[in-house]
Structure formats: structure tokens, C-alpha cells
Amino acid sequence: MKCGLVAADGAVLHRETRPTPREAGGRAVLSALLETVVELAQKAAADGHRVRAVGVVVPGIINAERGTVSAENLAWSDTPVLAELQAAIGLDQQVLLAHDVRAGGYAELRQGALTGTTNSLFLPLGTGIAAAMVVDGKLVSGDGYAGELGHTRFVHGSAAEQCACGQWGCLETIASAAALARRYAVRTGRVVDGAREVIELLAQGDADAAVVWREALAALTDALVMYTTLVAPTRIAIGGGLVGAGETLLAPLREGVHARLTFQREPEIVAAELGEEAGMLGAAWMAWDRVAADESGEETV
Ligand SMILES: [Zn+2]
Structure with missing residues (x-):
């Protein structure tokens, strides 16, 4: 702690x-x-x-x-x-x-990547995925239940894996840092040292790393488009272990979200600033x- x-x-x-x-x-x-x-x-x-x-x-x-x-x-x-x-x-x-993620979002709002926003999102991609949502200037807690974007279904059909929450195809099962490492290991039979190693393999041109990465990005893009359509954030700050990938993560997310929006207000997608x-x-x-x-x-x- x-x-x-x-x-x-x-x-x-x-x-x-x-x-x-x-x-x-x-x-x-x-x-x-x-x-x-x-x-x-x-x-x-x-x-x-x-x-x-x-x-x-x-x-x-x-x-x-x-x-x-x-x-x-x-x-x-x-x-x-x-x-x-x-x-x-x-x-x-x-x-x-x-709640730790909402507190992290509040810190980003007060002194980090979300400063000055009234509608924004802090989305750490770590062992799990939860969101801190700032809506009309307020951090939304929903009596303690809000922000569980990681447990919304973004994978369908036979590709859906069961989540720790009991449901199938949750965002967390494909796009968390833990999921990247697990899915790479299942695919290749090779145990890796967390998402960090998958990101390194990706940079070296590893084809299996590229597949799990692409699948994670697709689900994340869907999640950000849905959030943008529903709540219209002006800025989205991505945090957690995966943001260690920097522009390798952020650039395709920006492009993916941009390509999918038509009438919606486009959010800036940036890295969170305060880390751990x-x-x-x-x-x-x-x-x-x-x-x-x-x-x-x-x-x-
Ligand atoms: Zn779940």
C-alpha cells in the first residue's frame, strides 16, 4: 500500500x-x-x-x-x-x-491530466479496469457502484472469456494489463513478465504480441466510443501499467476513436500524469x- x-x-x-x-x-x-x-x-x-x-x-x-x-x-x-x-x-x-480509482481520478482532476475539465474520464488499465467519471464537474460514485467499465461486455461469441466477475467477454478480460500477459501466454505457451514484456515483444515485431495488442485496442476503442457517446468527455486520461506503452497505445486509440465518431464531441486522449x-x-x-x-x-x- x-x-x-x-x-x-x-x-x-x-x-x-x-x-x-x-x-x-x-x-x-x-x-x-x-x-x-x-x-x-x-x-x-x-x-x-x-x-x-x-x-x-x-x-x-x-x-x-x-x-x-x-x-x-x-x-x-x-x-x-x-x-x-x-x-x-x-x-x-x-x-x-x-474508492482507489475514483480517488486517482480526483487527483488527476485536481493536479494532473484532467485539470480544468468538467466532463472527463480517468481510465487506468492495470490488473483490472475501472473508470473514474467526471460528469458536469462532479466525480460520479453511484453510491459506490459506478465506473465499472471493465465489466461491460465488449467481446462476443466464442472469443469471449469468462471474467473474475462471473460474466463473459468483459473489457477487463481482453484489455487489462493482466489480460494482455495472460492471453499472450495462452496463445504462445510462453509465460511473460506482465504486460510490460508483451509491449517489448510488440516493439520487436512479435506476431503473437501484435495480435493480442490489436484485440485489446479494438475492445478499448469500442469502450471509449461508447463512453464518449454517452457522457461526452472533453478529455480521457489513460493510466495504469498499459500506458507505459506511450504513443504505441495512445495514437491508435485516438485514430480508432476519431474514425468512429460522427456527430459526437471528440475527446482528447492523453496519458494520466500522476502514475502510482x-x-x-x-x-x-x-x-x-x-x-x-x-x-x-x-x-x-
Ligand atoms: Zn467482468
Whole structure:
């Protein structure tokens, strides 16, 4: 997990990365999170700062009303994360719990690739695919359920593979970084070191890499055209591991989307700017916004 201490103006005063003990189960993951929050608060105090709020962002489905989280890859099922956090750090401090991809999108909106937009999309292509949607100036959360573009069907017929969500042919099964590596390995019998290696093979002219890449691009183009038609973003920022491919990814996406639009407003398609730090920064921005909403003016850490 990535964590840090962030001042009200967005300056990162301290950053660190800690292991997430997934293999030890959901309780261990939650304990590690609570320990991290408590120790960071202690560090802040030792450095002479006052912690005003704690922002925690997690994957999965967040029930904002109850403060519970269900996340398959953390072995959490309706886990009372907010109540546990509040108990660990004390009731006098604000705790904000949000979705990691939406937080990343919020950071891109505040200080990254989506700055100045009121209708835009942050789409990280990593292990999975989820979207942070900015519509009419607001980040859409849909009570915690919105933005699951990765679980919309873009592959049909016998080519559709079953997704972790149980459905078939989801965007995530063909266009996530994890899918590229898996599909290359299935096709060639050769295990690769993630999407990064598939991108390297593509650059070397590997024919199988070219096929899985082309299929991913086709599904992504469909997804971006659908999103553009529905919500009319002016800018789309692509993030996650796949954007490491740079223009190899972005140029054909731009061309593909351009070719398919007729009456729709054409979005700019760019690389996200904040990389792996987006979620942490978004957590901090959201927490500071909560402080500002509660009490205006003061600028301390
Ligand atoms: Zn799915």
C-alpha cells in the first residue's frame, strides 16, 4: 500500500510503500492498514504536524452509508473498514473512505491530466479496469457502484472469456494489463513478465504480441466510443501499467476513436500524469476537502 503525509496545499511531506499481506487473509490486511494509519499519525506528530484528517482509498465496492467494503482481492466482504479506522485513530479525527480509482481520478482532476475539465474520464488499465467519471464537474460514485467499465461486455461469441466477475467477454478480460500477459501466454505457451514484456515483444515485431495488442485496442476503442457517446468527455486520461506503452497505445486509440465518431464531441486522449501516486494524492485531496467543508480557512497539516 502507498501512503504519505500531505499538506493542505498538496505538498507531499512524507511518502512510503508498505506490503499488503493478502496471502494472510482479510483480517491481516485490515490490521496492516490500521497499523499504517496509526504509525503515520505518530510520525506526523513527531515531525511537529497536526493531522486534520485521514483519507483511505481501497479497491472494491464501498458502501458509503455503512462504511463497509467488499473487495475480492483483499478478502473483504462487507468488512466494517470505516468503523475500525475510526476506532484506531480516535473519534475526534475525520476519516474519509473512498474508492482507489475514483480517488486517482480526483487527483488527476485536481493536479494532473484532467485539470480544468468538467466532463472527463480517468481510465487506468492495470490488473483490472475501472473508470473514474467526471460528469458536469462532479466525480460520479453511484453510491459506490459506478465506473465499472471493465465489466461491460465488449467481446462476443466464442472469443469471449469468462471474467473474475462471473460474466463473459468483459473489457477487463481482453484489455487489462493482466489480460494482455495472460492471453499472450495462452496463445504462445510462453509465460511473460506482465504486460510490460508483451509491449517489448510488440516493439520487436512479435506476431503473437501484435495480435493480442490489436484485440485489446479494438475492445478499448469500442469502450471509449461508447463512453464518449454517452457522457461526452472533453478529455480521457489513460493510466495504469498499459500506458507505459506511450504513443504505441495512445495514437491508435485516438485514430480508432476519431474514425468512429460522427456527430459526437471528440475527446482528447492523453496519458494520466500522476502514475502510482494518484490514489494516495486523491485520498489526501478528498480528506482535505472534507476538512474544508467542515471548517473553513485553517491551513495546517
Ligand atoms: Zn467482468
